[in-house]
Amino acid sequence: MKIIAIIMRIIQQFIRDKRSLALLFFAPLLILILTWVVLDQESGNIAITTVDLPEKMITKLEAGEMQLIEVDNPDESLREGEIDAIIAFESNALQITIDDSEPSNQQAVMMQIQQALATNQNGVPVEIEKYYDTEIDTTFEYVGPVLIGYFAFFFVFLVGGISFLREKSQGTMERLFATPIRSWEIIIGYLIGFGIFAIIQSFIVVLFGVYVLGVPLQGQLVLVVLITLLLALTALTLGTLLSTFAKNEFQMMQFIPIVIVPQAFFSGLFSIDNAPAWVEWIGNVMPINYGANALIEVMIKGNSIGDILFEISMLFGFSLLFFMLNLVTLVSFRK
Amino acid sequence: MTSIITLEKVSHSFGNELVLSNVDLEIEQGKIYGLLGPSGSGKTTLVKTIIGALTPNSGKIYVENTKMPSLKKLNDIGYMAQADALYEELTAKENLDFFAKIYGMDRLNRKKRIDQVLNEVDLFESKEKVVENFSGGMKRRLSLAIALLHEPRILILDEPTVGIDPVLRNKVWDQFNEMKRKGITIIVTTHVMDEAEKCDQLGLLRDGRVLASGSPTELKDQTHTRTIEDAFLYYGGVNS
Ligand SMILES: Nc1ncnc2c1ncn2[C@@H]1O[C@H](COP(=O)(O)OP(=O)(O)OP(=O)(O)O)[C@@H](O)[C@H]1O
Ligand SMILES: [Mg+2]
Numbered sequence: 001m002k003i004i005a006i007i008m009r010i011i012q013q014f015i016r017d018k019r020s021l022a023l024l025f026f027a028p029l030l031i032l033i034l035t036w037v038v039l040d041q042e043s044g045n046i047a048i049t050t051v052d053l054p055e056k057m058i059t060k061l062e063a064g065e066m067q068l069i070e071v072d073n074p075d076e077s078l079r080e081g082e083i084d085a086i087i088a089f090e091s092n093a094l095q096i097t098i099d100d101s102e103p104s105n106q107q108a109v110m111m112q113i114q115q116a117l118a119t120n121q122n123g124v125p126v127e128i129e130k131y132y133d134t135e136i137d138t139t140f141e142y143v144g145p146v147l148i149g150y151f152a153f154f155f156v157f158l159v160g161g162i163s164f165l166r167e168k169s170q171g172t173m174e175r176l177f178a179t180p181i182r183s184w185e186i187i188i189g190y191l192i193g194f195g196i197f198a199i200i201q202s203f204i205v206v207l208f209g210v211y212v213l214g215v216p217l218q219g220q221l222v223l224v225v226l227i228t229l230l231l232a233l234t235a236l237t238l239g240t241l242l243s244t245f246a247k248n249e250f251q252m253m254q255f256i257p258i259v260i261v262p263q264a265f266f267s268g269l270f271s272i273d274n275a276p277a278w279v280e281w282i283g284n285v286m287p288i289n290y291g292a293n294a295l296i297e298v299m300i301k302g303n304s305i306g307d308i309l310f311e312i313s314m315l316f317g318f319s320l321l322f323f324m325l326n327l328v329t330l331v332s333f334r335k
Numbered sequence: 336m337t338s339i340i341t342l343e344k345v346s347h348s349f350g351n352e353l354v355l356s357n358v359d360l361e362i363e364q365g366k367i368y369g370l371l372g373p374s375g376s377g378k379t380t381l382v383k384t385i386i387g388a389l390t391p392n393s394g395k396i397y398v399e400n401t402k403m404p405s406l407k408k409l410n411d412i413g414y415m416a417q418a419d420a421l422y423e424e425l426t427a428k429e430n431l432d433f434f435a436k437i438y439g440m441d442r443l444n445r446k447k448r449i450d451q452v453l454n455e456v457d458l459f460e461s462k463e464k465v466v467e468n469f470s471g472g473m474k475r476r477l478s479l480a481i482a483l484l485h486e487p488r489i490l491i492l493d494e495p496t497v498g499i500d501p502v503l504r505n506k507v508w509d510q511f512n513e514m515k516r517k518g519i520t521i522i523v524t525t526h527v528m529d530e531a532e533k534c535d536q537l538g539l540l541r542d543g544r545v546l547a548s549g550s551p552t553e554l555k556d557q558t559h560t561r562t563i564e565d566a567f568l569y570y571g572g573v574n575s
Contacts, residue, residue, distance in 0.1 A: 005436035009422065009429075016424040016465070175420035177388045179437045180409040334388070334404075 002181050006189025007196075014163070014197060024159045024197060028151035028205050035147055036213045039140035046112055049074050051088035057117065061087070064116030085109045132218070132301050144215030145295035146268045148224075149231050152198075152205050153288055154260050156232040160194050161239030162252050169248060173333075183330045187323065191236060198232035218302025224295065227308070230315040231291040237322030238287070244329045263288040268296060290314040339364040339489065339520050345384060345394030347543075354380045355391060356543040362522060362536070367515055369534030370524040371567065377543040378524040379417050382491050385522070386414050398489065410438065413487035417494050417524075419474040421466045427453065427477050428462040431484060438485040452480040455510060457503060472498045479507070490514070490521045496530065508533055531563045539567055546570040 014020065047067045050058060051074060062068055071077040074086045078099055086097040096113065100106050167173040176186060206224050209215040217224065242259065246252040266272065266283040269292075283289045294311035297303040305312075340362040347355040354377045362368045370378045383389040384396055387404025396403040399411065422430055428449060435445040453459040456476035466474065475498045482490060496504045508530075511521050515535075523534070531537055532551050539546040539554070547554060547570045551563055558569040 002437055002439070005433055008436075009425070009433045012429060013422060013424045170423070171416060171418045171420035172422060174388060175414075175416055176437070178386045178409060178412075178414040178416070179434065180406045180439075181437055182406065 002185050003189040003192070006186065007193040010163075010190065010193030011196065014193075017163075020159050020163065024155050024201050025204055028155050028201070029208050031151055032147060032205070032209055032213060035143075036140050039143065040138045040213075046085070046109055047083045048085045048087055048109070048113075049077065049083050051086060053087060053089045057089075061113075061116045064112055066112050066116065085113070087113065141214065141216050142300075143269055144209055144213065145224075145299040146292040148205055148209045148215065149228060149291040149295045150264065150267050150269075150288060152202055152228045153231045153235040153263070153291065156194075156198050156201065157235035157239040157260065158252075158256070159239075160198075160236040161243040161246075161255070162249055163194075164190060164240040165243035165246055165249065165252055168244070177334050183334060184327055187240070187326050187330060190240065191233070191323070194236055195233065198236060199229055202228040202232055215299065217299050219298035219304060223298045223305055223308070227291055227294045227298065227312070227315070230312060230319065231287065234287045234291075234315055234318045234322065237319050237326060241322050241326050241329065244326075244333065262286070267292040287315060287318045290318075337364050338362060339399055340385060340522070341395075341397045342381075342385070343395040343397075345381075345391045345396060347380060347384065347389070347391040347393075354543050355384070358394070358543070358545055360538060360545065360548070362520065364520050365515060365518045366535040367511055367521045367523065367533070369531050369537045370522065370540055371526065371528075371531045371537055371563070372524075372540030373526060376540045378540055379493055380543075381540070382414075382493055382522065382524060386412055386491055410485070411488045413482035413485065413490045415478045415482040415490075415492040415495055417497075419478045421474060421477060421481075423467040424465065426463050426465050427458055427469075427480075430466060430477060431481060434481050434484055440485060448484060448486070452483045455483065456480045457506075472500065472503075475499055476503070488519060490519060492521065492523045494524055494526075496525075496527070528562065528564045537563070539570055541571055 045067065046065075047069050048061070049069050049071050050061070053061075058068070069077075069083055071083065074083070074088075074097075077083045078086055078097065081099065084099050084102075088095045088097070094117075096109075098106055098109050167176075173186075202225050206221070206228055210217045210221070210224075238259070242255050243252055246255070262282075263286050264270075266286040266289045268289075272279055272283060290311040294308040294315075297308050297311070301307075338361040340360070342358050342360040345355055345358040345360075346353070358381065370381060372378050380389065384391045385398065385403065386409065387396075390404060398405075398408050401408045422433065425433070431449045431452065432445065435449060440448065449462075450459065453462050456479050458473065458476055458480065461469070461473065466477065469477065475495070479492070479495055482492060482495075496507060499507065511523075511533075515521060523530070525531060534551065536548065536550055537554060538548040546567075547557075549557070554563065554566045555561065558566045560566045560569055
């Protein structure tokens with residue numbers, strides 16, 4: 001079978017290409033670790049000081065997770081970053097001053113203060129219930145699922161695209177055109193050959209993310225692998241498609257700022273809930289949008305396959321579309 | 336005389352550049368046909384249209400009465416490209432094995448044939464070597480081996496002996512003659528005059544046009560010259 005011949009050849013080639021192998025399997029882990037180091041900090045360690053606060057409130061605050069510090073000059077301490085907030089009690093109202101020069105402070109401080117003061121206010125007990133019961137308390141745990149999908153996408157796109165491109169620049173693609181192989185056999189062979197490595201990569205990245213770095217996993221692991229794999233398939237078909245429009249490796253790199261970086265904005269790492277409608281529309285044509293959504297559904301919200309059918313079919317649709325376009329361009333190149 | 340390859344008014348341009356201009360060719364079965372022409376005259380473009388890797392803007396090409404491009408016909412054609420198109424990460428044997436599978440050869444036949452062609456191009460000793468570490472001439476020979484691999488009835492070889500030393504070059508030409516005796520048709524492109532002398536038929540190509548064709552002796556007689564080189568210059572002078 002000609003397809004099997006291509007698959008076997010790709011496996012042989014790829015196993016000898018240690019650099020690409022490392023780029024596919026270890027680079028995503030390395031970047032995951034880096035983001036983990038940076039983002040995996042609990043939002044604790046918030047230092048505040050109080051001014052003229054009633055004793056009752058102070059006890060409540062002390063029971064919370066914040067650190068209460070006595071300072072002589074609250075304003076100056078805030079400026080110097082010794083404390084993150086000042087809570088003052090003036091004319092029967094709470095006045096909270098926050099050091100908002102650090103982006104993460106504001107939310108964290110408000111949350112902590114609310115939590116500390118909410119309970120038993122006016123004698124009515126307040127209970128805060130987490131809907132998904134995620135026990136997430138670091139930024140990394142929030143963005144982990146998205147990162148897993150994003151990096152899987154990125155590296156498969158790069159490695160798959162470049163090696164397909166090399167077929168063209170080495171002349172081996174044209175050489176194949178002089179043999180009785182059909183264009184679709186070439187592409188299918190390529191997708192399966194590379195797909196095998198994409199499967200391995202998906203497993204490595206997901207298992208590492210979940211079991212080593214502690215990305216939350218409320219739902220089923222196989223769903224996560226499935227989504228990652230579909231994302232990788234989309235990346236692979238897109239990478240091979242775009243590689244036909246690049247003359248060399250450098251031109252392939254130029255697709256990164258055009259194709260890969262913008263996807264980050266629509267991956268759920270940044271909130272676009274309040275963006276204008278056309279921005280949302282752009283998001284609709286970004287594969288990562290669906291992949292990231294599905295990953296959040298499964299990993300954080302613990303939903304099952306029924307809730308991500310739409311996302312799964314979209315990813316599948318993208319792959320199919322890119323595959324067909326691949327076929328069309330290859331057939332037209334053969335002429 | 337039965338012609339096995341026929342080109343009728345084949346023209347092709349890349350952008351504005353007319354690379355093949357109304358080429359008519361008849362190539363007879365069981366002959367060594369040489370396409371002789373200076374660099375850029377369109378030799379490579381011409382053979383690419385014959386194997387169907389390039390569809391010309393106009394004109395018709397028939398190989399054994401099948402209109403090209405035809406995937407099926409490619410089973411009968413062995414092709415050696417001018418630029419070595421090899422999988423650099425693989426060994427010589429793995430390269431051959433891959434192409435053998437693409438041509439649908441069965442396992443037993445594959446193994447036997449691979450050893451055979453490796454011997455024919457003097458690469459048997461290097462069969463386990465990764466192609467990346469091959470010299471230019473070794474790559475050339477491996478490309479030739481791939482073209483011979485599936486025992487095609489027609490061989491189309493684009494400058495097969497470039498970068499191959501004189502001793503091996505002679506050996507390769509002996510092989511061509513051997514294959515010719517078996518009824519195989521061979522088309523070689525070249526710009527080396529002494530190789531042209533060894534062909535049965537020659538097509539002189541310049542600027543995408545066939546200036547003249549015939550056997551080396553015919554061409555020399557017609558132009559009252561003593562070498563192919565002079566004959567070429569004669570036709571070039573007449574036609575320009
Ligand atoms: N893919 C291409 N795109 C644009 N122009 C091309 C392309 N391939 C060939 N040409 C042009 O067509 C002309 C003929 O090229 P071709 O490769 O057929 O020459 P050749 O006779 O094989 O030369 P050489 O002996 O150097 O191999 C050249 O002028 C070349 O610039
Ligand atoms: Mg050439």
